[in-house]
Amino acid sequence: MHEVSLCRSLAAAVTRAAGVRRVEAIHVDVGQLRQVVPEAMAHAWTFVVRDTGLDGAALNLTSIPAVLACDACGASAELGPELGFDCHTCGSAQTHLSSGEEFILTAIDVSDPGDRRGEP
Numbered sequence: 368m369h370e371v372s373l374c375r376s377l378a379a380a381v382t383r384a385a386g387v388r389r390v391e392a393i394h395v396d397v398g399q400l401r402q403v404v405p406e407a408m409a410h411a412w413t414f415v416v417r418d419t420g421l422d423g424a425a426l427n428l429t430s431i432p433a434v435l436a437c438d439a440c441g442a443s444a445e446l447g448p449e450l451g452f453d454c455h456t457c458g459s460a461q462t463h464l465s466s467g468e469e470f471i472l473t474a475i476d477v478s479d480p481g482d483r484r485g486e487p
C-alpha cells in the first residue's frame with residue numbers, strides 16, 4: 368500500500384500550502400509508471416485525511432501517459448505494456464522517458480472565507 372505513504376506526504380504538502388483555508392479539492396498528476404491504483408489511492412486518501420483539517424477534500428487524479436522519446440531520430444510514442452524501451456520508429460536504444468513518472472500536486476481548490484460573507 369504505497370498509496371498510503373503517497374497520501375500522507377500529499378496531505379502534509381496540502382496542509383502547508385493551504386494554511387487555515389478550507390480545502391475543497393486537490394488535483395494531482397500521476398504518471399502511469401508510478402503504478403498508482405486510482406481506487407486504492409482514493410481509499411487511502413479518505414483514510415489519511417479523516418478527522419484532519421483536510422477531511423472531505425476531494426482528490427482528483429489525472430493520469431499522465433508514459434511517453435518514450437528517441438534521442439536518435441526525435442520520434443516520441445506512448446509507451447504500451449507490450450513494448451520495450453527501444454524507439455518504436457527507428458529501433459534505437461537511445462531513448463528516454465519524457466513523461467510518465469510524475470507525481471505532482473498541480474492545484475488546490477480552497478474556499479475563501481471572504482466568499483461566504485453575507486451567507487446565512
Ligand SMILES: [Zn+2]
Pocket residue numbers: 437438439440441442454455456457458459
Ligand atoms: Zn528513433
